[in-house]
Amino acid sequence: MKKVFGRPKSMKAAEFHYCPGCGHSIIHRLIAEVIDELGIQEKIIGVPPAGCAVLAYNYFDVDMGEAPHGRGAAVATGIKRSLPDRIVFSYQGDGDIAAIGTAETIHAANRGELITTIFVNNGVYGMTGGQMAPTTLVGQDSTTTPGGRRLERDGFPIDLSEMLAIAHGSVYIERTSVHSPKHIIHTKKAIKKAFKTQIEGLGFSLVEILSPCPTNWKMSPIKANEFINSTIIKNFPLKVIKDEVGKL
Template identity: 70%
Template sequence: MKKVFSRPRSLRKVPFHYCPGCGHSIIHRLVAEVIDEMGLREITIGVPPAGCAVLAYFYFDFDMGESPHGRGTALATGLKRALPDRLVFTYQGDGDIAAIGTAETIHTANRGENITALFINNACYGMTGGQMAPTTLLGQNTTTSPGGREGLRDGYPIRLSEMLALTDGSAYIERTAVNSPVNIRKTKKAIAKGFKVQMDGLGFSLIEIVSPCPTNWRMSSHEACQWIEKEIIQYYPLGVIKDVTKRGQGC
């Protein structure tokens, strides 16, 4: 019988530990599929963050080097400069890339480092138990913004991807989501595009992926996907933010 669906070569035969309804499992699979389809497994080095996805190295079957919290893009810079012909990507949460690691992220983008950052935006700190993240929406209840986030007290949800698009070194930036089959397909295409931009040597690429966190949002998986559609995407619109391969697009 013809096999039409199987585990990607770039994923180990290990069940994911992520919570039910979490987006990481989907995104891991997409990354593995893209790397397989592009034939890059043997030249890939991934950099997992501190956060839920730190254990990504148990699932991906290619080289992985763990980063201190927030420093992924700086660490990836060292890797990529030493091995310029490899595919180097970071896998970072919103607290990692947009709070503690903001400086590293902006300057890595500004240097046009030829790496790809996968920025998983779930609007909270997942691993530590659902605290407020830089991406937490106004009014959103978290364990450290009880009663809802207030802009003038807690700061406003940050639009990191738009900020990074302003740097001359960034080449490709897109925001996607994994809350529906359509958006999952678009996310896979975006990851492939980011990796291609890197392999073509065009500069820094980043895919922000809005991802459900039903456990910390205190929702069912279905509600979480709907909440992304109704709330998060309204504040964080999906689509290509910058693409240097297309003239006249982006900022």
């Protein structure tokens, strides 16, 4: 029998440190599969964030350069401007990209930097222990929103991808999810399209991926995926937010 599914070539043999049922490692795998399929393992440079995915460089068998919290887009900009023929991606969580690094992200998108951003939205600060994220839903519990996020105190969850779509330099932005096989398969397609957008030199591309955090949501992995399906996608609808790939 032939192996039809296994560890992608662009992933190291390391065991993931993520919690049971975490979406990060699924997303890592999808990125690695896309790298393999596009044959760009020797051309790609990744920029991992601070946060749960800070150790992403232990899993990807590609060149990786760490960015300070929130500065992924700026570090990726530097790498890409220096090496325009390489593929550069930043991997960023919601706190990283939509709170502390909002400015860097919006301006990179607006300049049309030829980078791809993988934006993992799990609505919580995982690594620091479950505090409110900019994307935490109204009413959703976190360690800094006991009793749930309150509008009058905490404001609205931020629609960063929609904001980035307004930027003239962004070309392809899609929100996907990894809560079911169907959505995982689609997410991979979106990542592939985002990388291709960069390879073709069209502009800034980003895939926002709704991802479960069973530990901090205090749910079983299965319940966490159900929560995405029943609740989160109502607040963060899955859709192509911007696609000008065909128009360019």
